[in-house]
Amino acid sequence: MPTFEVKRMQELAEPLARTTAPVSPCSACSVRQLTICADLAAEELSELSSIVTSVELGPGDPLFDEEERADYVFNVTAGTMKIYKLLPDGRRQVTGFLFPGDFLGLANDETYAYSAEAVSPATLCRFPRRKLETLLDRFPRMERRLLGLASHELAAAQEQMLLLGRKTAREKIASFLLLLSERARRRGQKGNPVSVLMSRTDIGDYLGLTTETVSRTITQLRGDGSIKLLNGGKVEIADLKALQELAEGA
Amino acid sequence: MPTFEVKRMQELAEPLARTTAPVSPCSACSVRQLTICADLAAEELSELSSIVTSVELGPGDPLFDEEERADYVFNVTAGTMKIYKLLPDGRRQVTGFLFPGDFLGLANDETYAYSAEAVSPATLCRFPRRKLETLLDRFPRMERRLLGLASHELAAAQEQMLLLGRKTAREKIASFLLLLSERARRRGQKGNPVSVLMSRTDIGDYLGLTTETVSRTITQLRGDGSIKLLNGGKVEIADLKALQELAEGA
DNA sequence: CGGGAAGTTGAAGAGCGTCAAAAGTAGTGG
DNA sequence: CCACTACTTTTGACGCTCTTCAACTTCCCG
Numbered sequence: 001m002p003t004f005e006v007k008r009m010q011e012l013a014e015p016l017a018r019t020t021a022p023v024s025p026c027s028a029c030s031v032r033q034l035t036i037c038a039d040l041a042a043e044e045l046s047e048l049s050s051i052v053t054s055v056e057l058g059p060g061d062p063l064f065d066e067e068e069r070a071d072y073v074f075n076v077t078a079g080t081m082k083i084y085k086l087l088p089d090g091r092r093q094v095t096g097f098l099f100p101g102d103f104l105g106l107a108n109d110e111t112y113a114y115s116a117e118a119v120s121p122a123t124l125c126r127f128p129r130r131k132l133e134t135l136l137d138r139f140p141r142m143e144r145r146l147l148g149l150a151s152h153e154l155a156a157a158q159e160q161m162l163l164l165g166r167k168t169a170r171e172k173i174a175s176f177l178l179l180l181s182e183r184a185r186r187r188g189q190k191g192n193p194v195s196v197l198m199s200r201t202d203i204g205d206y207l208g209l210t211t212e213t214v215s216r217t218i219t220q221l222r223g224d225g226s227i228k229l230l231n232g233g234k235v236e237i238a239d240l241k242a243l244q245e246l247a248e249g250a
Numbered sequence: 251m252p253t254f255e256v257k258r259m260q261e262l263a264e265p266l267a268r269t270t271a272p273v274s275p276c277s278a279c280s281v282r283q284l285t286i287c288a289d290l291a292a293e294e295l296s297e298l299s300s301i302v303t304s305v306e307l308g309p310g311d312p313l314f315d316e317e318e319r320a321d322y323v324f325n326v327t328a329g330t331m332k333i334y335k336l337l338p339d340g341r342r343q344v345t346g347f348l349f350p351g352d353f354l355g356l357a358n359d360e361t362y363a364y365s366a367e368a369v370s371p372a373t374l375c376r377f378p379r380r381k382l383e384t385l386l387d388r389f390p391r392m393e394r395r396l397l398g399l400a401s402h403e404l405a406a407a408q409e410q411m412l413l414l415g416r417k418t419a420r421e422k423i424a425s426f427l428l429l430l431s432e433r434a435r436r437r438g439q440k441g442n443p444v445s446v447l448m449s450r451t452d453i454g455d456y457l458g459l460t461t462e463t464v465s466r467t468i469t470q471l472r473g474d475g476s477i478k479l480l481n482g483g484k485v486e487i488a489d490l491k492a493l494q495e496l497a498e499g500a
Numbered sequence: 501c502g503g504g505a506a507g508t509t510g511a512a513g514a515g516c517g518t519c520a521a522a523a524g525t526a527g528t529g530g
Numbered sequence: 531c532c533a534c535t536a537c538t539t540t541t542g543a544c545g546c547t548c549t550t551c552a553a554c555t556t557c558c559c560g
Contacts, residue, residue, distance in 0.1 A: 083408075085408060085411075087416060092416070093408075093415045106401045137390065144386075147393065147397050151357065155357075158345040158407065159335070161414055164411055165414045165458030168547080199506070200507060201506085207415070208416065209549090211506085211508095212509085212550085215509080216509080219509085248338055250338050418515080450540095460518080461540095462539090463515090
């Protein structure tokens with residue numbers, strides 16, 4: 001049985017990643033209320049448990065690549081992931097950072113529309129897509145939940161388009177810090193200081209900037225007194241109001 | 251009964267827009283297969299008909315504004331719509347152009363995440379959100395379809411982020427023309443020449459450029475021999491391969 | 501410690517934006 | 531039918547933000 005799981009793991013990602021036997025009952029899951037598993041009955045949860053597998057990734061480990069057959073969908077339970085698209089010459093656009101409770105791998109097509117990789121050590125729940133679909137037929141509440149998550153993602157994507165297309169570097173960085181802060185708070189952590197675990201390159205690729213511009217802009221905001229850099233990748237939001245006005249482009 | 255409809259219309263948009271009594275049976279709808287109503291049984295279609303109303307808009311007419319209460323969802327049946335977000339100082343990001351068969355108004359929140367307005371004369375089906383939701387409970391096939399559309403939208407949004415964050419002006423214009431062409435073909439029209447009904451300003455706001463840059467870039471592509479401008483806002487794709495390579499950033 | 505990656509800072513340059521004006525297009529009314 | 535107006539598009543000149551290329555510094559992790 002463990003052997004079986006390990007084999008499937010290798011189809012999925014490099015030997016770096018580890019899979020274990022069916023995850024401990026979803027009922028103990030700390031991020032359940034944030035994701036598709038919210039509000040399921042005990043019986044439904046146990047059915048879900050029976051198809052789910054856990055995946056562990058280290059920083060930089062790939063989960064899947066764009067164009068790959070989308071046989072699984074995932075739920076982040078710990079750590080941070082990034083999803084991105086590439087141009088043939090290597091230019092990269094990070095389309096999202098994912099935190100515990102976030103869902104990924106929804107594919108309309110039969111293939112993933114983006115690549116996914118771990119930013120920090122991360123744990124995910126993996127659902128075979130086919131099996132999840134048949135489960136959805138019987139758990140309309142879960143399907144509704146999934147639709148809700150997708151439409152939330154869609155709204156976030158549009159907000160990001162506004163940022164990419166129309167905001168200046170300063171506005172982008174301010175928006176980014178506030179977004180991280182807000183998302184941390186929604187996960188029940190404190191939003192200030194905010195931990196910024198991703199590299200300058202990742203931030204640049206998310207905001208449509210170069211690492212140099214990210215660095216310079218952060219330095220600038222620090223000079224303004226809007227933020228302070230602490231150690232451990234933490235950023236203190238020193239002047240929330242200024243940052244918010246900047247982010248909204250006022 | 252018609253009075254009732256007119257009154258509700260006024261909550262929705264300005265007197266410019268017109269509503270009629272329940273639309274002629276959905277069974278005759280020409281875009282049904284493209285949208286949420288695909289694959290419904292005759293009986294289901296008639297139930298759907300009973301809650302739907304038709305909306306007609308002229309160029310520039312608003313359908314709804316960001317932040318407004320999202321009491322309705324819509325389906326474009328004819329014409330072209332645009333959806334966009336604004337910054338307080340007036341900077342605008344068009345997050346999508348919508349054509350017959352496209353769906354809009356999905357709101358996660360209780361309010362719309364963007365504004366919507368007609369680009370050309372347009373007709374839409376309007377569904378009261380609440381009633382549609384109860385219908386979805388009974389028509390799982392429609393809910394599945396909606397989820398499929400949402401995840402398709404999501405993939406398109408990510409493609410657009412790649413464009414906004416990482417492509418040059420030339421690459422953006424090339425991608426845009428190919429996108430319009432592709433979408434026209436999917437609706438059963440011919441993809442070349444492609445009709446570009448929207449203004450340079452709208453295009454710029456969609457691609458994260460100014461109207462001047464859009465104009466200059468189009469002139470440039472014409473000079474290259476990649477495209478030709480015909481009258482009636484039509485653009486002939488003269489060198490498809492060149493345009494594709496440009497769009498992919500090769 | 502020491503080596504390598506990540507981050508910061510600097511100088512120069514390119515691409516796109518801004519401001520301005522001309523050319524084209526469409527709608528209106530005499 | 532044509533002239534007038536108003537708007538959209540195009541073109542031009544210039545400037546600024548962000549990128550590019552490069553060197554230097556800091557931070558890790560062995």
